[in-house]
């Protein structure tokens with residue numbers, strides 16, 4: 001995601017989340033002022049926005065802080081595709097865990113996360129507003145993550161945002177994603 005994407009992202013976000021979505025200012029801040037933020041968009045062949053996600057990378061944790069598919073394209077497999085990208089990103093950054101919160105009533109998202117291996121850890125009472133609702137804390141751990149990759153990721157953080165781990169050589173480079 002770049003600043004050029006923000007108008008389309010804010011529009012999609014508003015349609016996906018309604019009143020509880022992020023503002024334009026929020027996205028601009030994430031892109032231009034937050035060294036821990038990593039945001040991606042998924043676009044079609046005509047460069048039309050289909051989905052996006054935003055994460056915060058803090059040492060060995062990746063927090064999925066926003067994630068939405070255009071309502072006109074929900075149920076077409078894009079959410080699963082993009083969540084796979086989030087998981088791969090976390091592995092390539094050498095993260096030990098991905099965490100996220102989801103509204104208790106959001107059964108589509110909870111079901112997606114569970115189907116990809118996330119587990120429900122705890123309830124955070126009244127975490128959300130507009131409307132007030134509990135949040136479910138979910139996580140996915142990578143206990144066997146590679147220590148040297150973690151060390152290299154830490155060394156490069158906060159600038160090493162686009163890391164790729166070649167499983168055979170344990171080599172890091174900057175060409176994520178590659179398919």
Ligand SMILES: CC(C)(COP(=O)(O)OP(=O)(O)OC[C@H]1O[C@@H](n2cnc3c(N)ncnc32)[C@H](O)[C@@H]1OP(=O)(O)O)[C@@H](O)C(=O)NCCC(=O)NCCS
Pocket residue numbers: 016017067068069070073074075076077078079080081101102103106107108109111112113115
């Ligand atoms: C949640 C969301 C990202 C799912 O994306 P999607 O593209 O519609 O999901 P997919 O078509 O890839 O479906 C993947 C899985 O999600 C689950 N799912 C999707 N829609 C569902 C629904 N309406 N009811 C129950 N489960 C559903 C299923 O487990 C599905 O499993 P499958 O891969 O075996 O079919 C999308 O609905 C969305 O953007 N919602 C609004 C914003 C939001 O809630 N974001 C998450 C905040 S935590």
